[in-house]
Amino acid sequence: MTEHGESARGEAESPSAERGRRGAGRDRGHADARLRSHDLQLDERSKAIIEALQHDGRRSYADIAKEVGLSEAAVRQRVAKLVENGTMQIVAVTNPMQLGFQRQAMLGLQVTGDLAPLADEICGMEQVDYVVAAAGTYDLLVEVVCEDDEELLALLGRIRTLPQVLRTEVMTYLKLWDQRYNWGTR
């Protein structure tokens, strides 16, 4: 079944399906904003389904069904809906460290001018995995993942060269303590 595979990402283009928290796909605005957060009211069983899949995205529907007290078909339908909604997506997430990316950092950028085009340009850089506009000291927060210091240095050079970037602060990661993705079920 390529299917469910497909359906799962089928809409890859589908908005929220594209991202979870950091590390999830890359969706930006939600294309289908039909469903607003306040419209969503998950019952306990859907939450349980999400929790199960947050632990193991390939767990069988039958297995989950037994756990939450629904039929396999019901679980399947709910998962499909959650994915269509963009409420959830099932994906592989990789470990940068294990893959040889040993230098991660958060960049705090103070910029001038229109944020959108700048953000787009920065998003286009392959070492960048997270770009968010913020209110506070920095206008843009950018998380980057590099193989080593040399790559980070080169990246900083490119970013600082951008005309709109006034100041760049580098917050090098020393140790990652915690990271979660269990929204909606806490």
Added chain:
Amino acid sequence: MTEHGESARGEAESPSAERGRRGAGRDRGHADARLRSHDLQLDERSKAIIEALQHDGRRSYADIAKEVGLSEAAVRQRVAKLVENGTMQIVAVTNPMQLGFQRQAMLGLQVTGDLAPLADEICGMEQVDYVVAAAGTYDLLVEVVCEDDEELLALLGRIRTLPQVLRTEVMTYLKLWDQRYNWGTR
């Protein structure tokens, strides 16, 4: 993703399976550090497998096999190994916004004393989804996801009350631009 997540930061039970990037699980130290990043050399087919699963974590092995030119069994074995290693994990990631968490922020903390116990305590707060020790202006970067401003305010109150926290800067998220999780295959 304990895998990469985990390996990155922990060895949760399944290491990387527990986290991707932000938003992935919550692994911290890697128990099975057998595999160090520099030991890892993925061939093109494993990369292709990872890429396929990054798009759709439930895609069938048979389907992937056709695409990468391996047998189903081979794909399955490689995936199992990648997950065991903590290089990758397949999980559901949810969209905070869609689930009613409309206030996200990055907190920059300046602290004193031993970082570890403080980081652990902050990790224990349910609104916290990402804690990283950094070099720079802030000792600790904490990403939080709240339902609303009231919850954020309450959380800030708790954090600022902690004896070790000298200063807290709040960088409220205005717009999420990009978020990726395709490490290892860029």
Added chain:
DNA sequence: AATGAAAATTTGACGAC
């Protein structure tokens, strides 16, 4: 890594609540 057979799961359709 690949093959083949057995077991389990997913899929799609249909009916019921």
Added chain:
DNA sequence: GTCGTCAAATTTTCATT
């Protein structure tokens, strides 16, 4: 609209090479 049952198709598992 959501759920459950059922049979068919597909996939996964496991032993084997």
